[in-house]
Amino acid sequence: MRVGIDKIGLFTPNKYVDMVDLAHARNEDPNKYLIGIGQSEMSVADQTQDAVSMGINATMKYIDRIDKDKIGLLVFGTESGIDQSKSASLFVKTALKLKPEVRTFEVKEACFGLTAALMIARDFVRVHPDKTAMVIGSDIARYGIGTAGEVTQGAGSVSMLIKADPAILALNDGHSAYSEDINDFWRPNDSKLAMVDGKYSTQVYLDFFSKTFADYKKQKKLETNDFDAIIYHLPFTKMGLKANRLAVADQDEATTEKLQNSFDASKQLSRRVGNIYTASLYMSLLSLLENGNLPAGALVGLFSYGSGAMGELYSGNLVEGYEKEVNAAGDEKMLKRRQKVSVPEYEEIFNTALDDPEDNEELTSDDEKGTWYFAGTKGNIRQYKVK
Structure with missing residues (x-):
């Protein structure tokens, strides 16, 4: 029996900064970033996007093409966790309206988290071939404005469905x-x-x-x-x-x-x-x-x-x-929807996102209709909404 990746979805927030602009603002030769680091653009997450909301949005790319009743496991890999106790996967499970019988938890080992989740899911499906498993990796990379690592920041999520007889990649x-x-x-x-x-x-x-x-x-x-x-x-x-x-x-x-x-x-x-x-x-x-x-x-x-x-x-x-299971045009459309922000705008968004909103302060998203976002907290409980 072959087990592997059957579906895959990508999400990234709706703002980005151009590396040439950033290089000029940092008094660097643009080629240091474009060639020396190998980056041309960097997605920027505002206060309304976190690991959970991005994970939901990545999964929404394929959720209508699967049988949700067959999902038996949901594992969320992240190093941008939003709670020291409660798993990010529980928020996702609620948003996706998955069955209460789904086993779900969060794993962490820096950038290895999604691979750990994938291997757990693979073994689960091998034992339960009639079930599927969902794995999500979702993170915001932040090193700080003006730091050496600034050019290697970013934000986004990938969600995958793991099943027997997969349609994309057999492990x-x-x-x-x-x-x-x-x-x-x-x-x-x-x-x-x-x-x-x-x-x-x-x-x-x-x-x-x-x-x-x-x-x-x-x-x-x-x-x-x-x-x-x-x-x-x-x-x-x-x-x-x-x-x-x-x-x-x-x-x-x-x-x-x-x-x-x-x-x-x-x-x-x-x-x-x-x-x-x-x-x-x-x-x-x-x-x-x-x-x-x-x-x-x-x-x-x-x-x-x-x-x-x-x-x-x-x-x-x-x-x-496998070509039928990817949507290059759709991902290109997602990237092109992003708004290019100036370096001062990026810095303001970055610094604002470092602070949690006041409790009971409601956040609103400027992304497209249908996008899930973090709407703030009520009674210190995180709220997620769809635009």
Whole structure:
């Protein structure tokens, strides 16, 4: 029995800042951001969008095409949690009107969270093949105005349905995992801004990729040229490019070109949205599906990384007809709906979003009709509404 990804949806907020504008405001050469970091735009979340609302909106992209009564599990991966106790998934479950029998909880390990959720869901479906599982990764990456990490911020969510006989990607048995207790990135309880040692984190990311990629190939008796694509967690696209260069080192021209082309396809959405932490790898997958030209059966390697640190390499094969399950035109329309904001406007939105609204203050959304948003709190209980 094959188990894997059957549906996938992406959401990002309705505002963005242009990296050329940001570079000029920070007295930097734009090419430092456009080429050196590999980003061209960065989605910006205002007070009305949080991990929960974005997760709902990502799921709404496919909810009308599935049988909700078959869902037995909902797992939410995030490092932008909105409550120290209550799971973000419960708010989503209510908004989607899922059955009370659905088992639901939240998981955390930095950017590895959605991969952890996916593996839990895969195993659940293997034991309950008549059921499906929903997994969501949703995050707002914040490092602070004027910081070294500012250009690697972003906001968004990816939601996926996991089931037997999937329509998009069939997951293969086995994986290579590697973890260490290190301090390359963290966010204390009293801070909405992450703390990061950027150069160290890059070094660890690349080291974990090398270890897991080599081990996975050994386990599965694969060579690099057996992969039709390798995709990566992308905190910024240049990070993935560095990992891909390690993957193709000493490979022939044909393999190098094949994997470079697939990487180029996989980075297009990330380049425009920015870092979305737990969902970044799966935005790479969606970008590959929309911009690549891979045949059914193509072997795709996926490298997941969460600072602190946890890395994992696994693979899947594309399913016949997977193209029917993605909507490149719809995602492009979603990106184009975004309003370009000036750097001063972005700074005001950013700083305002760092503060919680006063209790009983009602927030309203300026996004499109049908968009879910955080409407503030009543009696310190979070309220979510649809526009």
